[in-house]
Amino acid sequence: MQLDHRAQTLLKALVERYIADGQPVGSRALSKISGLDLSPATIRNIMADLEEMGLVASPHTSAGRVPTPRGYRMFVDTLLTVQTLDENAVEFRLQPRHQSGSPQRIISSAAQVLSSLSQFAGVVLTPRRESVFQQVEFLRLSEKRILLVIVGPGGDVQNRLLLTDVDYTRSQLVEAANYINRHYGGLSFDDVRTRLQAELRQLRDDMTRLMQAAVEAGSDAMTENNDEVVISGERNLLSVSDLSSNMSSLRKLFDMFEQKTSLMQLLDVSSKATGVQIFIGGDSQLMPVDEMSVVTAPYEVNGKVVGTLGVIGPTRMAYERVIPIVDITAKLLSNALSHN
Structure with missing residues (x-):
């Protein structure tokens, strides 16, 4: 869609004014703020053309116009002038968490920084941690109580208690651990689960049950406490009139926060792109609320x-x-995690 200079200037002025005060923008106001030497009649004609293109709309209660999702899309893609942001100010907010040595704390801090700087909600899709193990060990605690010890590739250790139907001897536990380590060490528990179904038929039933129990417990141990989406500042959105005035939209929004499925899908899609991506409600099928937008950027480790x-x-x-808040935070988070 091509717009001439006058139409571009008027659309840019309208969107910026509407973002600033939330009120429909009339032709008289546009003639003052656009810097164009045009009569109100000419402006009205251009605005009528923009409305026909689906870039602006006229609310029933006002003679002024507001941008549509399509209008916002053209604005951010072709007309937007991005502000400069002091990178040091963002880094200062993240820096205390750099020294904690915990990636999860740094990620949580990034979500808080995004929220506090934007005054909206900040979200971070955390790195996916595969349930890969290097080796396992079974320790007999008492009759039918076994401690499963899981060692990850990086040397981290997870423990799980197994309650079994059979009282396994120490030699049986060593045999089972050796079998798992020899055949499956270095794989994910999901891969092991699939292979077990076919390969363990040749083993004794009681040993099969032990190994299957170990795989289920191991998978849970390796993936728990791994919040896939960290969210900060959801309550900020309650004070946004565009969202809070519509209970149906607000309910959909907080359902998204609670269930996280559609949010994870959206963030996962943007991780495959380069740089900042903007999803505008009504313009993207991934957005559950028409009045909502998400600005995203991928981050890296090494x-x-x-x-x-x-x-x-x-x-x-x-x-x-x-x-720029999203862009700089992504770069600083990448740097912090790579050097952590």
Whole structure:
């Protein structure tokens, strides 16, 4: 869709004014703020053309116009002037968590920084941790009580208590551990689960049950406490009139926060792209609420993209300010995790 200079200037002025005060923008106001030497009649004609293109709409209660999702899309893709942001100010907020030595704390801090700087909700899709193990060991605690010890590739250790139907001897536990380590060490528990179904038929039933129990417990141990999406500042959205005035939209929004499925899908899609991505409600099938937008960017660890972060807010957000917040936070998080 091509717009001439006058139409571009008027659309940009309309979107910026509407983002600033949330009120429909009339032709008289546009003639003052656009800097164009045009009569109100000419402006009205151009606005009528923009409305026919689906870029602006006229609310029934006002003679002014508001941007549509399509209008927001053209604005952010072709007309937006991004503000500069002091990178040091963002890094200062993240820095205390750099020294903690915990990637999870750094990620949580990044979500909080995104929320506090944007005054909306900050989200981070955490790096996916595969349930890969290096070796396992069974320790007999008492009759029918076994401690499963799981050693990960990095040397981290997880323990799980197994309650069994059979009282296994120490030699049986050593035999089972040796079998698992020899055949499956270095694989994920999901891969082991699939192979067990075919390969363990030749073993005794009681040993099969022990190994299957170990795989289930091991998979749970390796993936628990791994919040796939960290969210901060959801309550900020309650004060956004565009969202809070519509209970149906607000309910859908918080359902998304609670269930996280659609949010994870959206963040996962953006992790496959380069740089900042903008999803605008009504313009993207991934967005459950028409009045909501998400600005995202992928982050890396040692040059490899491992997750995505972003800001969730209303479509009427100051994109020129939120975009650099997301972009710089992604770069600083990448640096912090790579050197952690």
